[in-house]
Ligand SMILES: Nc1ncnc2c1ncn2[C@@H]1O[C@H](COP(=O)(O)OP(=O)(O)O)[C@@H](O)[C@H]1O
């Protein structure tokens with residue numbers, strides 16, 4: 418039989434990419450990236466004078482369709498694979514990236530009369546302007562002794578569905594009324610391809626407080642938030658929640674025409690980028706922490722029991738791989754911090770030197786920073802440039818750099834920023850380990866492990882654990898393609914379970930990063946210092962970061 422193929426489409430923060438995968442062994446035959454034409458909308462609405470407030474991050478739903486229109490035909494063309502041999506397609510997305518739609522499923526921002534209303538647009542995962550609502554959700558849930566709270570590390574994040582929905586109700590009640598449904602963007606794109614509105618158990622579980630046995634929180638809880646939210650889950654969040662790997666439907670003739678595929682192929686229910694990466698890197702059993710390392714890091718882990726872990730993003734039964742508890746934690750900014758420094762903090766001479774040497778600024782700084790030993794810069798940083806997702810779960814926390822002198826060099830600051838993110842990951846590893854969810858080894862995927870060797874060695878040294886690296890450059894997309902193959906099923910040339918698909922299709926590289934004992938010893942000392950700063954600024958002893966933000970908001 419001719420080999421069969423599946424396509425995985427990975428929707429990142431700034432771009433979407435499609436990968437065409439051979440189902441016999443996971444070979445990535447072709448890939449193509451489409452940058453989102455409108456990128457992240459965080460200052461002004463498109464074609465409008467409307468300026469956005471601080472902490473907003475929106476997207477244009479049309480950009481997601483553009484990825485299907487450009488990247489899918491591009492991989493078909495590059496691979497010369499016969500469309501008849503493509504049996505399934507899966508997607509993965511950033512989350513919670515959500516949007517309000519009308520009864521026909523049309524995004525409200527597409528309506529001319531609503532396009533100047535910021536709340537009609539897609540709220541990207543890193544939209545952090547619903548922190549007030551998140552704080553209240555946590556306060557009320559705690560007062561009421563809601564049993565869901567421990568499943569989310571004790572706090573519901575402002576990045577998630579309920580806080581974002583409530584912000585819309587608070588600030589744009591008319592738009593809330595006009596909304597027929599709030600959808601995760603991943604479910605909306607699947608709806609565009611199939612005509613079926615199906616909610617996936619992964620985003621519902623991790624981002625919308627849905628539980629396999631208990632469903633959503635009670636009406637009473639929502640009523641306690643705001644009486645207008647009492648019926649939220651039966652109305653604007655209604656819809657069947659189905660497990661990962663389920664076939665959401667078949668590709669419609671219209672979309673097949675746009676994408677250069679055959680109508681009728683299996684489309685898997687939506688998934689989250691980090692979660693799709695777990696089978697993508699071949700992890701289908703407990704003890705191996707998968708780090709999807711890009712603009713942010715998501716830390717994914719399988720376990721056999723539901724444990725309480727401070728500040729984890731969530732534990733969801735079957736949330737990653739059926740049969741296991743799926744744990745998620747994360748850091749809201751990692752690559753984004755390095756990008757900030759490269760764009761905003763580096764002197765002109767660094768940019769000139771990098772250009773002269775034919776490398777980018779990251780590469781130049783990495784090379785220079787590699788000449789330092791751990792501790793030699795005298796610097797230490799807190800990695801909260803975009804708040805803290807785990808373990809403090811507080812988007813109002815901000816960045817900190819300590820130890821600068823008149824002799825401090827840009828590469829030293831760059832190194833301190835790399836180290837700060839490794840310390841943030843160590844906090845997460847320790848939180849799991851201390852609460853009985855074992856972490857034996859780390860598996861890294863995403864853009865960063867391909868780009869920065871120093872960063873990966875620092876992570877091995879700081880966590881004192883070996884790190885395996887995914888062989889795929891597009892691990893979430895590979896995982897999404899696996900789910901596409903499962904949606905198609907073995908009878909069509911796909912697979913019946915994600916475990917089988919991962920065993921056949923995933924690979925890690927032979928070379929790994931191993932901790933260097935001398936470095937581990939110094940980083941242990943630095944980590945103790947990091948922990949003191951972490952608790953001092955993050956656990957209420959000195960709320961200077963919040964006070965500065967409050968002053969900024971009143972004077973802006
Ligand atoms: N050489 C480098 N070292 C460290 N970070 C880098 C380097 N090059 C790019 N980055 C960062 O990588 C991030 C993008 O990661 P990537 O995995 O490609 O994207 P995404 O998270 O959107 O999927 C950006 O935040 C960028 O600052």
Ligand SMILES: O=C(CO)[C@@H](O)[C@@H](O)COP(=O)(O)O
Nearest residue numbers: 429430511512691711712713
């Ligand atoms: O929050 C999640 C997953 O739960 C991610 O979608 C979010 O951190 C964005 O990931 P990227 O940094 O774009 O890889």
